Amino acid sequence: MALSAQQIPRWFNSIKLSSFINATQLTKRCTRPGKTLLHGFSAQLPMSSDNCFLQWGFKTYRTSSLWNSSQSTNLNGQESNSTQSTLLPSVNEQSQETQKIPSFDSELSLEGLDDLPPLSPLQPVSEEEAIQIIADPPLPPVSFTLRDYVDHSETLRKLVLLVAYLRSKNFSKTDISQMVRNAPFLLNFSVERLDNRLGFFQKELELSVKKTRDLVVRLPRLLTGSLEPVKENMKVYRLELGFKRNEIQHMITRIPKMLTANKRKLTETFDYLHNVMNIPHHIIVKFPQVFNTRLFKVKERHLFLSYLGRAQYDPAKPNYISLDKLVSIPDEIFCEEIAKASVQDFEKFLKTL
């Protein structure tokens, strides 16, 4: 039968004790362990002293040792610390009854204790009382999954909510694991923040849900990074470089990195492509990977081709050279097939720049 923590002190007082410790020592010893126990444990009491010792972890080590060593009552302590005056008459009342009861088991009865007032949780508790407090079944010390600990951990609960939210948005399990691997800070997000970020990208880019999903899975650091550079870059593409909305969407779905690229490098590359190489917008849109390459590479190859007279970027004319072939292929293949020259010639030319 369970006793509430409030009712413990009354019959503890009546327990016979072998030794008495002075009041100051008692107060020091009894209040501290009792307080920690009361905070951590619920108000259920074990049926027997054996159970109570088994079911506690390290917290009870101190109290159990104190209990074993001191065997003291907080009779004096209670009298000095308790705020309720009704304890004193109750002690006298109970002492006659409980003297008959030798063991704890039978003492844990609720008979005749209903008329006493409840005690506050800050009430100092004697060691005997503290030991009788039952705790929840504690956490298993070893487990293969975190499932056992989810109820007890706020962090784990938040993580579960986050993953549940992502699943509700039709992100597959592999998608989520890929996102987390590439941008681990995603786990720190609250559901609200993630929702805001996803919403921002959907509104800003005006892409379909599936395309936004693909974009975010390919480059999850879009979600974790700052949104200001993305807004800036969108403005640059639209106003400064003069791309239309559908062109920007096409480029971004091909090369998501363009959203977080450096503004200065973008404008420099575009300036060279458009004004020096005279490539119109619609061809640049077809090959967005030129924005992902270093500018010097584009410059060197273009100058070599124009020196050879092969710089033709208009698909309508003969000897057309596409931009992706200009930037993506390695030097040897570029020299032999596109420029139709040897690598040594290319190197000699580079040394004249």
Next chain:
Amino acid sequence: MGSARLARLHGLFAAYKPPGLKWKHLRDTMELQLLKGLNAGKPPAPEQRVRFLLGPMEGSEKKELTLTATSVPTLTSHPLVCGPAFTSLKIGVGHRLDAQASGVLVFGVGQGCRLLTDMYNVHLTKDYTVRGLLGKATDDFREDGRLVEKTTYDHVTREKLDRILAMIQGSHQKALVTYSNLDLKTQEAYEMAVRGLIRPMNKSPMLITGIRCLHFAPPEFLLEVQCMHETQKQLRKLVHEIGLELKTTAVCTQVRRTRDGIFTLDDALLRTQWDLHSVLDAIQAAAPRVAAELEKSLRLELDTQQLPSPRWPWDSEGPSSALGLESDVGH
């Protein structure tokens, strides 16, 4: 493995600095690439030490844990424990090039940094090709500077340009002799001056030892300049002054160093060759020439200390090799 390569990584080599890149960035890139190459090699086998480990004894029926002596590798020098083996290198730069100029840039690695100072003290000349554009004048003498003046240039001919260049070379020749602190009254000094083998061996302003026009197609013209103690900005100013002498204006569109002392365009490493392997080869190839040059200058210095008149060395391969180079470079 890495330490063997590090032991060979001492000396001078040259890289080709492309235009638009700051020399410091090039130096940092070179350091990174060399460190990458050094750390990429297989680390040496770790040392072993004897530890007594608890383990189930074989052959016994009871499941007992007993201590057995085993040799296990120590992890104290593992790169995942204490980081990569090489974290910094001493790399020095010889005569610097500013961001817009391009050309041969000499680096010294490790012990080669000392050789850099020695090479500086030899005071060898450098070759540049300078491209100019007639008709414009800007505030910093470059093509993309703020425009100050525009002029016509129809009256400019090749002869006028050659005359101006000869005048410049003559005036600088005089300055060469003055700054070399040579007593021209002695016979040896006079002979050397006649042959044109005099140059100053201490600090002096920019001195042009040779200048000529390679190509003239108005408004563009191409000059070849051999000079010492120069900066690229002074070379651009030279183009501006040539324009003024021609009663027009000119800006400089390209400054390219084709030779720095004994390092020529052929020795310079391109961007694709900025790695440990090519650098080691380049150091090895350049080492005998560097040693020969330093020994020559040291010997001559000792000679000059004995003789009454200073006998200064002249980089005799300079002009001819520069001429040879220019004909190779495709234009």
